[in-house]
């Protein structure tokens with residue numbers, strides 16, 4: 001179901017919106033909507049570490065460069081320009097970090113690399129975001145709505161739906177999945193606002209912005225998983241844990257500092273990610 005847009009948006013979009021067939025992805029997690037993958041569990045619930053071994057290649061789709069990235073800002077972001085700017089900066093530089101490039105080991109070919117290309121082409125929808133945890137089809141429909149209003153969906157892209165609220169009943173910090181829009185399969189991330197949710201906050205804010213600083217952490221978790229396991233059919237361990245799940249809420253900050261990684265000139269406090277080459281969680285390539 002599409003959410004009910006506010007009257008202004010409905011007028012703007014009248015005649016442009018068409019409902020598309022949504023295809024659910026396989027797999028489920030008990031705390032996630034059916035079809036969602038690799039959700040970040042709240043800090044006190046995460047089962048990081050311990051067993052599972054290296055990630056196993058199950059042969060399904062992966063994302064390789066360029067992997068275009070787009071934000072979909074859903075809800076009232078009128079007071080969120082600072083948060084948006086910090087997150088836009090983050091995704092603009094993430095692919096230049098050694099942490100990100102560590103994922104080259106999962107492309108199945110020496111000559112193929114991972115990427116994340118952000119051209120600052122975002123989408124906005126000021127209608128009210130879901131008040132309860134949305135289904136995968138709701139998030140895919142939202143992306144399809146805003147993208148097809150001005151063009152065609154990009155099957156190489158990751159669309160991150162950022163709601164200005166945190167929905168009732170959501171027992172996760174974020175998740176990723178995929179679905180069909182205009183005959184193309186697209187990757188989606190759902191990321192609600194963690195600012196008032198203790199279990200989704202890092203508690204360490206190098207940019208003095210709890211919302212942006214906490215979001216960068218869990219968003220990075222979902223981006224890494226979307227690259228290596230966009231359909232839930234590629235890289236995960238024998239327990240079903242993806243690259244970010246295995247290292248969730250573990251950090252190796254720069255000694256004496258309140259950040260782990262510098263991305264596009266700013267400092268962020270983001271979790272480690274699993275490296276098969278290291279057989280462990282890493283904060284940087286070396």
Ligand SMILES: [Zn+2]
Pocket residue numbers: 037038039040221225242244245
């Ligand atoms: Zn995950």
